[in-house]
Amino acid sequence: xxxxxxxxxxxxxxxxxxxxxxxxxxxxxxxxxxxxxxxxxxxxxxxxxxxxxxxxxxxxxxxxxxxxxxxxxxxxxxxxxxxxxxxxxxxxxxxxxxxxxxxxxxxxxxxxxxxxxxxxxxxxxxxxxxxxxxxxxxxxxxxxxxxxxxxxxxxxxxxxxxxxxxxxxxxxxxxxxxxxxxxxxxxxxxxxxxxxxxxxxxxxxxxxxxxxxxxxxxxxxxxxxxxxxxxxxxxxxxxxxxxxxxxxxxxxxxxxxxxxxxxxxxxxx
DNA sequence: ATAATAACCTGAGGGC
DNA sequence: TGCCCTCAGGTTATTA
Numbered sequence: 001x002x003x004x005x006x007x008x009x010x011x012x013x014x015x016x017x018x019x020x021x022x023x024x025x026x027x028x029x030x031x032x033x034x035x036x037x038x039x040x041x042x043x044x045x046x047x048x049x050x051x052x053x054x055x056x057x058x059x060x061x062x063x064x065x066x067x068x069x070x071x072x073x074x075x076x077x078x079x080x081x082x083x084x085x086x087x088x089x090x091x092x093x094x095x096x097x098x099x100x101x102x103x104x105x106x107x108x109x110x111x112x113x114x115x116x117x118x119x120x121x122x123x124x125x126x127x128x129x130x131x132x133x134x135x136x137x138x139x140x141x142x143x144x145x146x147x148x149x150x151x152x153x154x155x156x157x158x159x160x161x162x163x164x165x166x167x168x169x170x171x172x173x174x175x176x177x178x179x180x181x182x183x184x185x186x187x188x189x190x191x192x193x194x195x196x197x198x199x200x201x202x203x204x205x206x207x208x209x210x211x212x213x214x215x216x217x218x219x220x221x222x223x224x225x226x227x228x229x230x231x232x233x234x235x236x237x238x239x240x241x242x243x244x245x246x247x248x249x250x251x252x253x254x255x256x257x258x259x260x261x262x263x264x265x266x267x268x269x
Numbered sequence: 270a271t272a273a274t275a276a277c278c279t280g281a282g283g284g285c
Numbered sequence: 286t287g288c289c290c291t292c293a294g295g296t297t298a299t300t301a
Binding site: 073169172 | 292
C-alpha cells in the first residue's frame with residue numbers, strides 16, 4: 001500500500017512518540033514477514049531509539065546501538081497506542097516504550113519487513129543501490145533523461161524502478177504521468193528532454209502535495225494516529241473508471257508490469 | 270545490463 | 286449464505 005508519502009507520513013507521525021524513548025519490551029507475535037524477523041530484534045529491550053529517518057520506502061530507526069530497518073510492504077501500517085491497548089489482527093510487532101506508548105506494526109499480507117543492522121543501514125544490501133530521493137537535488141532532468149535514454153521499457157515501469165528513483169509506486173506513477181501529459185506506456189527513450197523535465201516537476205509536486213495531505217488512503221492505510229490520508233480526493237486518474245476530469249474523455253485502463261495503470265488518451269501522449 | 274515473469278500473503282468485493 | 290474468482294498502495298529472485 002504505502003508509497004513515499006505514506007511512509008513519510010508514518011515517519012512524521014511516530015517520530016515525536018518514539019524519539020529518545022527506551023524500548024521496554026519487544027513483542028513479536030508473528031516473525032514471518034518478507035524475511036523472518038531475526039532473533040536480535042527480540043533482544044532489543046533496553047535500547048534507546050535516537051532518530052527516525054526514511055530512505056525511499058524504508059523507515060530507519062537509529063538506536064543507541066544498531067539500527068532497525070522497516071518496510072511497510074503492500075499492506076503495512078504503524079500506530080502509536082497506549083501500552084495495554086488490545087492487539088488488532090495482524091499486529092505482528094509491538095515496541096513498548098518507556099513513555100507508556102507502544103509502536104504497533106500491522107501488516108495483513110506480510111510483505112513488509114523488519115531487519116536489524118548493526119552497521120550503517122544505508123549500506124545494507126537492500127538500500128545501498130537505491131536511486132536518488134525524488135524530493136532531493138539529485139533527482140533532476142539531467143539525471144532522469146540519462147537513465148531513460150537507452151531504455152525501451154514503458155516510462156511508468158521506469159518511474160517505479162527503485163534503482164532509478166525511490167518512492168514512486170503505482171498510484172503516484174500514474175498521477176505524475178497524467179500531470180506531465182505522458183502516456184504510461186510510452187517507451188522511456190522516446191520522451192524528449194523537455195517532457196522529462198516536466199515529468200521531474202510533476203513527480204516532485206505530486207509527492208510533496210501528497211505528503212502535505214497525509215498520503216492516500218484507499219483501503220487500510222492510516223496515519224500513526226489512526227486518521228486516513230486525504231490525497232485520495234486529489235487523484236485524477238488512478239482508479240478512475242469514468243471520465244477525465246480535464247477533458248471528459250473516457251479514462252483508459254491497461255496493465256503494465258503486472259500493475260493497473262490509468263491514463264487519459266486525450267491529455268497524455 | 271535490461272526486460273519480462275513468477276513468487277511471496279491475506280482480505281475485500283463481485284458474480285452466481 | 287457460501288463458493289470461486291479477481292484484484293490490491295511492493296519488491297526480490299529467476300529467467301530469457
